[in-house]
Amino acid sequence: xxxxxxxxPFQPPSASEAVPSAPRxxxxxxxxxxxAMNGGLMALMVLAIYFLMIRPQQRQAKATDKMLRSIRxxxxxxxxxxxxxxxxxxxxxxxxxxxxxxxxxxxxxxxxASVESTPGAVAKVESTPAKAAS
Numbered sequence: 001x002x003x004x005x006x007x008x009p010f011q012p013p014s015a016s017e018a019v020p021s022a023p024r025x026x027x028x029x030x031x032x033x034x035x036a037m038n039g040g041l042m043a044l045m046v047l048a049i050y051f052l053m054i055r056p057q058q059r060q061a062k063a064t065d066k067m068l069r070s071i072r073x074x075x076x077x078x079x080x081x082x083x084x085x086x087x088x089x090x091x092x093x094x095x096x097x098x099x100x101x102x103x104x105x106x107x108x109x110x111x112x113a114s115v116e117s118t119p120g121a122v123a124k125v126e127s128t129p130a131k132a133a134s
Contacts, residue, residue: 068109071095076116079107084116 071077071087077097078084085099095107 067115068112071109071112071115077112078114078116080111080113083107 071090073087073090075087076084077087077095079097083097083099083105085097085105087095088098088104089096091106093109095109095112096104097107098104
């Protein structure tokens with residue numbers, strides 16, 4: 001019985017039968033408009049990075065520096081390590097903080113995370129008489 005399939009040997013295509021490839025584009029064909037657009041996009045990205053990342057970081061650094069310079073004895077502060085206490089002495093780059101009765105610690109000024117409030121300010125708010133509701 002004869003097989004319904006016939007085997008045909010593979011023959012590579014000749015050069016005239018080869019499929020033409022897509023034309024390759026060079027940078028010279030794009031023209032000056034494309035170059036200007038690429039430059040404009042790059043400038044836009046640089047401006048976006050500046051206004052979204054660098055400028056807010058500079059503002060935060062200025063605010064932190066101002067807060068660290070304003071620390072004086074009598075203020076309550078919180079350190080980056082989580083200690084809270086009242087500033088007793090200012091020794092330049094170091095602060096002496098009372099964190100409990102008879103417990104004083106020396107902390108670097110740069111390790112203060114925030115100034116919370118002054119004890120006197122809280123007392124003033126509490127001692128203010130409340131207005132009677134009419």
